[in-house]
Amino acid sequence: MPVKKRPVSPRQKMINLMYVVLMAMLALNVSSDVLNGFSLVDKSLQTTTKNASEVNAGIYEDFEEQMKANPKKVKEWYDKAQAVRQMSDSLFSLAEELKVLIVRKSDGKDGDVTDIKNREDLEAATSVMLAPGTGHGTQLFNSINSYRERIVKMVTDSAQRRIIASNLNTEVPQSVRTLGKNWQEYMFESMPTAAAVTLLTKLQSDVRYAEGEVLHGLSANIGIKDIHVNELNAYVIPSAQTVVQGGKFTAQILMAAVDTTNRPTIYIGGQKINSDRGIYETVCSRTGDFNLVGYIEMMNAQGELVRRNFEQRYTVVAPSATVSADLMNVLYAGYDNPMSVSVPGVSTSQLQVTMSGGGLTPKGDGKFIARPTQVGGEAVVTVAAKTEGRVQEMGKFTFRVRKLPDPAAFIAYSDGQGGEDRFRGGKLKKQILMSVDGLGAAVDDGLLNIPFRVMGFQTTFFDNMGNAVPEVSNSSQFTDRQKNMFRSLGRGKRFYISEIRAVGPDGVERKLDAAMEVIVN
Numbered sequence: 169m170p171v172k173k174r175p176v177s178p179r180q181k182m183i184n185l186m187y188v189v190l191m192a193m194l195a196l197n198v199s200s201d202v203l204n205g206f207s208l209v210d211k212s213l214q215t216t217t218k219n220a221s222e223v224n225a226g227i228y229e230d231f232e233e234q235m236k237a238n239p240k241k242v243k244e245w246y247d248k249a250q251a252v253r254q255m256s257d258s259l260f261s262l263a264e265e266l267k268v269l270i271v272r273k274s275d276g277k278d279g280d281v282t283d284i285k286n287r288e289d290l291e292a293a294t295s296v297m298l299a300p301g302t303g304h305g306t307q308l309f310n311s312i313n314s315y316r317e318r319i320v321k322m323v324t325d326s327a328q329r330r331i332i333a334s335n336l337n338t339e340v341p342q343s344v345r346t347l348g349k350n351w352q353e354y355m356f357e358s359m360p361t362a363a364a365v366t367l368l369t370k371l372q373s374d375v376r377y378a379e380g381e382v383l384h385g386l387s388a389n390i391g392i393k394d395i396h397v398n399e400l401n402a403y404v405i406p407s408a409q410t411v412v413q414g415g416k417f418t419a420q421i422l423m424a425a426v427d428t429t430n431r432p433t434i435y436i437g438g439q440k441i442n443s444d445r446g447i448y449e450t451v452c453s454r455t456g457d458f459n460l461v462g463y464i465e466m467m468n469a470q471g472e473l474v475r476r477n478f479e480q481r482y483t484v485v486a487p488s489a490t491v492s493a494d495l496m497n498v499l500y501a502g503y504d505n506p507m508s509v510s511v512p513g514v515s516t517s518q519l520q521v522t523m524s525g526g527g528l529t530p531k532g533d534g535k536f537i538a539r540p541t542q543v544g545g546e547a548v549v550t551v552a553a554k555t556e557g558r559v560q561e562m563g564k565f566t567f568r569v570r571k572l573p574d575p576a577a578f579i580a581y582s583d584g585q586g587g588e589d590r591f592r593g594g595k596l597k598k599q600i601l602m603s604v605d606g607l608g609a610a611v612d613d614g615l616l617n618i619p620f621r622v623m624g625f626q627t628t629f630f631d632n633m634g635n636a637v638p639e640v641s642n643s644s645q646f647t648d649r650q651k652n653m654f655r656s657l658g659r660g661k662r663f664y665i666s667e668i669r670a671v672g673p674d675g676v677e678r679k680l681d682a683a684m685e686v687i688v689n
Contacts, residue, residue: 196642207287210366213373220376227383228253234390245386252322252386256379259315263375264664266304269296272369274361284361293364297356305352312338312371314358315378322382332381402464403475419460419480421446436462453531483515499526499547499567502674503618505538511553511562520552520559525569540569571676575609575620577668577684595689601654603678606645609680610672623677627665629653640667662687 231249234242267620271279276294279285286292297305316336323329338351349357356364405420421434434441434448441448448460460480465473499505507528516534526540526549540547549565578590581600588609591600609620622644629637639650646654657663666683 175449206426207362208488209361209368210369213366213369217369217376219372220373220380224376224380227380227387230387238522242390245389248322249386252319252379252382255315255318258377258521259311260372260375264286266296266308267365267368269304269362270364281365284365285396287360287362289361290358291358292361293359293648297352297364305356307610308353309338309350312336315375319378319382321383323378324385328381332374332378335377336371349573375503402478412535416449416451418447421448421462421464421478423552429675432466434462434464436460440642455484455515456517457481457483483513497565497567498570499538499540500572500616500674501543501569502524502672502676503539503572504673505540507536507538507549509532509536509549509551510534513553514553514555514562518554522550524548538567540567543569543571545569569618572618572672572674573613573616574678574680575611575618575670575672576682577607577609577622577625577665577670579604579684579686580608591686593684593686595687598654598657598659598688601686601688602651604646606641606643607645607665607668609668611672618672620670620672623669623671624667625669627653627666628666629666630663657688659688 228249231242231246235246241572267281268279270292271284273279273296274286275284275290281606295303297303316333316338319336320329320333325333328445340349340351340354355367359367359409432446434443434446436448458481460482461478463477464477465475467473507521509518511519519534521528521530521536523538523540525542526538526544528549529537529539531537538547538549547567547569549567551565553561553562554560576592577594579596579601580588580590581604582587590612607622607625609622611618613622623638624642625644626641627639627646627650629639631637637653639647639653640646641650653663663686664683665686668680668684669677670680671677
């Protein structure tokens with residue numbers, strides 16, 4: 169009887185997800201708490217590797233027993249199993265030796281892989297793996313490639329071949345290749361000791377996984393294991409528990425074990441789904457946390473109807489990407505700075521966001537208004553998320569606090585199509601000049617759009633003798649005397665608007681240095 173392939177466990181999926189998230193956070197150069205996360209992932213990977221090693225050891229023992237009982241039938245598969253053991257142990261041991269070398273380089277000759285002291289050390293992995301003439305990076309690179317090429321040839325299932333090849337992939341991502349780095353430089357250059365050890369532990373886990381897949385395939389050829397089912401349970405196997413808005417949530421729902429001649433009937437929300445393989449799909453059009461609830465019905469060998477309930481939680485998040493530019497991490501004092509906060513894979517309703525050095529007001533759906541107080545200081549935004557029943561800090565983000573920039577003055581007038589144009593100097597038609605009431609001011613540089621209130625200004629005209637004739641307005645409006653002067657201006661005449669005073673949302677009054685020249689057209 170062929171050996172039943174086991175799906176990847178939820179624990180293994182979570183470990184893989186934690187590994188990807190921690191690598192992404194490391195690329196952002198976050199706090200040392202991430203290094204603690206690497207230690208947790210490393211321990212989880214070690215547990216998974218240990219479990220896989222125990223399962224593989226059991227299969228090797230069965231091979232030994234079968235070899236003694238029927239050498240003629242078993243020898244071909246037994247020899248292949250021993251070859252798999254030899255090359256798997258070789259790569260596994262190499263990874264373990266490199267872990268020891270890196271930790272001892274970081275912590276000294278008494279360094280312990282299970283208790284790393286200088287986890288943040290950026291030099292140890294670089295030295296051990298990349299040092300000219302003595303670095304082991306090329307050796308590891310060649311060993312992984314050799315192992316991958318040999319092991320995938322022994323896997324019969326095409327899907328498993330792709331998974332193993334992907335786990336043991338040594339290609340440099342396209343975006344990094346332009347930097348001229350090879351695989352070993354990309355993986356280990358300036359890599360913290362904790363991260364480098366975790367990478368090697370993951371390699372060991374991938375080796376045991378690949379070894380196990382080959383052993384299951386070899387054992388199936390001689391019928392080492394016959395799986396007998398004496399308990400039926402409902403299972404939901406989702407392709408992912410976090411889905412981007414607009415994508416599809418896909419899950420396989422089955423009664424273990426599945427009999428191809430007796431497919432179960434699946435109900436979700438009281439409605440039967442039409443799928444002969446138990447595949448359920450739904451378009452995720454809204455963000456948030458959701459429950460997939462239903463039950464499976466199936467006839468047992470005695471003709472009795474067996475029912476099992478199931479429930480699966482999943483999260484739909486909006487598409488997002490975070491781009492950080494160090495020189496743009498700025499908030500403006502006394503101003504309502506809009507801010508968006510999100511954590512991939514976590515619903516916005518599960519976030520806890522606080523800020524020091526000012527006030528932070530939530531507006532819903534991950535939107536906030538930040539209002540820092542002290543110019544020249546810093547505002548620190550702390551993001552935490554409630555996951556698995558506990559609150560975990562996801563990162564701290566520091567912003568410099570600056571004063572609002574000075575606005576630019578303008579004369580607003582209708583564009584004739586229901587919109588507004590802003591005149592900032594140069595030629596202006598007299599009919600437009602006579603139709604406007606006064607001055608406006610704003611910061612509208614494409615990045616900010618902040619209105620200011622004009623408190624006063626001065627216009628300067630010139631009489632026929634060339635003498636300056638100033639007129640002052642103590643508001644944003646043109647005075648009657650100023651308008652009378654406008655009427656007397658002929659084509660090509662000019663005047664200047666200067667001494668402009670304006671107040672922004674921060675309550676600070678400022679005098680604008682620039683003067684506006686107006687040429688009557």
